[in-house]
Amino acid sequence: MKAFGALLLLSLIYVSSCHESVDSRFDSGSLPRPLLVESRKKVKISEDVALHCNSWRFAVEANNLSPWKTIPRECRDYVDDYMNGKAYKSDLERVSKEAILYARTVELKGDGKDIWVFDVDETLLSNLPYYARHGYGLEIFDDVAFDKWVDKGTAKAIKPSLKLYEELLKLGFKVFLLTGRTERRRDITVENLTKVGFHDWEKLILRGAEDKGKPATQFKSEKRGQMVKQGYRIHGSSGDQWSDLLGSPMSVRSFKLPNPMYYIA
Amino acid sequence: MKAFGALLLLSLIYVSSCHESVDSRFDSGSLPRPLLVESRKKVKISEDVALHCNSWRFAVEANNLSPWKTIPRECRDYVDDYMNGKAYKSDLERVSKEAILYARTVELKGDGKDIWVFDVDETLLSNLPYYARHGYGLEIFDDVAFDKWVDKGTAKAIKPSLKLYEELLKLGFKVFLLTGRTERRRDITVENLTKVGFHDWEKLILRGAEDKGKPATQFKSEKRGQMVKQGYRIHGSSGDQWSDLLGSPMSVRSFKLPNPMYYIA
Numbered sequence: 001m002k003a004f005g006a007l008l009l010l011s012l013i014y015v016s017s018c019h020e021s022v023d024s025r026f027d028s029g030s031l032p033r034p035l036l037v038e039s040r041k042k043v044k045i046s047e048d049v050a051l052h053c054n055s056w057r058f059a060v061e062a063n064n065l066s067p068w069k070t071i072p073r074e075c076r077d078y079v080d081d082y083m084n085g086k087a088y089k090s091d092l093e094r095v096s097k098e099a100i101l102y103a104r105t106v107e108l109k110g111d112g113k114d115i116w117v118f119d120v121d122e123t124l125l126s127n128l129p130y131y132a133r134h135g136y137g138l139e140i141f142d143d144v145a146f147d148k149w150v151d152k153g154t155a156k157a158i159k160p161s162l163k164l165y166e167e168l169l170k171l172g173f174k175v176f177l178l179t180g181r182t183e184r185r186r187d188i189t190v191e192n193l194t195k196v197g198f199h200d201w202e203k204l205i206l207r208g209a210e211d212k213g214k215p216a217t218q219f220k221s222e223k224r225g226q227m228v229k230q231g232y233r234i235h236g237s238s239g240d241q242w243s244d245l246l247g248s249p250m251s252v253r254s255f256k257l258p259n260p261m262y263y264i265a
Numbered sequence: 266m267k268a269f270g271a272l273l274l275l276s277l278i279y280v281s282s283c284h285e286s287v288d289s290r291f292d293s294g295s296l297p298r299p300l301l302v303e304s305r306k307k308v309k310i311s312e313d314v315a316l317h318c319n320s321w322r323f324a325v326e327a328n329n330l331s332p333w334k335t336i337p338r339e340c341r342d343y344v345d346d347y348m349n350g351k352a353y354k355s356d357l358e359r360v361s362k363e364a365i366l367y368a369r370t371v372e373l374k375g376d377g378k379d380i381w382v383f384d385v386d387e388t389l390l391s392n393l394p395y396y397a398r399h400g401y402g403l404e405i406f407d408d409v410a411f412d413k414w415v416d417k418g419t420a421k422a423i424k425p426s427l428k429l430y431e432e433l434l435k436l437g438f439k440v441f442l443l444t445g446r447t448e449r450r451r452d453i454t455v456e457n458l459t460k461v462g463f464h465d466w467e468k469l470i471l472r473g474a475e476d477k478g479k480p481a482t483q484f485k486s487e488k489r490g491q492m493v494k495q496g497y498r499i500h501g502s503s504g505d506q507w508s509d510l511l512g513s514p515m516s517v518r519s520f521k522l523p524n525p526m527y528y529i530a
Binding site: 051052054055056058059061062063064065066086087090091093094095098099101102248254255256258 | 316317319320321323324326327328329330331351352355356358359360363364366367513518519520521523
């Protein structure tokens with residue numbers, strides 16, 4: 001019984017320290033912190049579930065699914081593991097690397113009209129701490145709670161995207177940011193982006209009053225259409241949603257970042 | 266030494282029986298055979314290589330790579346394992362299931378103009394035996410050798426696609442087949458498709474003399490354009506290449522089947 005008591009005590013200490021580390025990771029935003037937390041508890045995922053959830057994730061990333069509101073219940077731990085383990089980081093790095101390789105082959109005219117379009121959430125900024133507290137996409141999206149998180153302005157940079165971003169500026173591209181966030185969140189978005197290292201963008205386009213209710217594909221295509229009308233050449237586009245990338249006009253090359261947590265039509 | 270001799274003998278028997286099973290799997294085509302061979306030797310793939318090749322495959326399937334001619338050398342065993350293990354089959358089944366779910370929601374007008382477009386190779390027919398003999402995409406594509414394989418007419422059906430195909434016909438869709446194979450291979454293509462269960466398609470469109478040299482995206486978009494001009498409504502499109510799916514006009518919904526073995530621009 002003594003041994004059992006000691007074990008119980010140790011377990012309780014372990015659980016409470018876990019909670020503490022989780023909370024401190026999510027709530028304080030002033031100190032630099034790694035985007036990915038490698039040292040969290042490993043959940044055992046069975047081979048069958050992994051196979052099934054892998055196929056689901058492939059279907060997500062290849063845009064084979066109908067619009068979906070939540071991740072499959074049985075894939076919650078799988079998504080947790082994917083997002084917080086090595087795989088998400090590795091996938092992000094690969095996309096960034098491919099985009100850089102392509103960007104270096106583009107011949108710029110030097111008239112300031114060669115551009116690259118970035119989405120913001122899950123493309124430049126990571127909302128992983130928010131989604132970690134909401135089941136990694138298992139809960140139906142709650143815009144009020146999400147906006148509260150956004151208003152903290154503590155989202156971290158997605159490092160491989162920051163690397164691409166800096167390389168593009170060095171190469172002479174102009175950078176456009178095109179986000180589904182609304183104009184009301186312009187200031188906090190600028191503050192958050194700047195704080196984590198993004199700078200010198202040409203334009204930050206948010207949803208205005210006239211864009212309310214438009215599907216993302218339509219809103220973003222219209223904005224790309226305006227860029228093209230203004231003489232810009234969209235060589236590359238980076239986004240974690242297909243609605244960032246599809247629709248007319250499209251960028252010459254599109255780069256789909258991984259995101260198995262949510263879907264925006 | 267006796268034990269060593271016996272071990273050696275056993276190894277040789279094992280190796281020769283492996284070769285035999287591989288050859289018989291590839292060369293004779295008259296008996297029904299499973300597409301996926303589960304019982305082959307397992308190659309040990311390190312965690313690092315798996316992580317790296319997974320990210321590469323994600324980049325392939327999300328269309329993030331520049332046109333590529335061969336798979337990464339270090340991913341050869343990974344691709345072998347993916348194609349011959351459970352993952353490819355599971356991924357194919359998921360895509361088929363999603364396509365069927367969508368197809369059932371489409372309201373058909375009943376005028377014979379509601380259609381679905383299928384690619385052929387790696388969409389309806391599997392050339393896995395050919396690619397298995399050519400390093401799963403590690404060797405540069407050899408059109409002469411590939412045409413010889415096609416001329417055998419022994420490609421197996423991709424079963425999940427056959428299921429979708431049959432469901433579409435039942436629902437009342439007309440089916441168009443649109444392939445990069447040339448008109449010279451019309452007869453063998455019809456023979457092969459029919460033999461493995463595909464039937465009653467509305468039209469089989471192959472590359473004609475006028476399509477020579479056109480990139481696949483252009484060729485297939487032009488053909489979809491002609492369908493639309495003729496009053497057809499393209500509700501769905503299935504293909505293993507993004508060049509089967511992208512370009513204008515696009516299908517209402519597109520379904521990307523997995524293919525980590527080759528890329529067609």
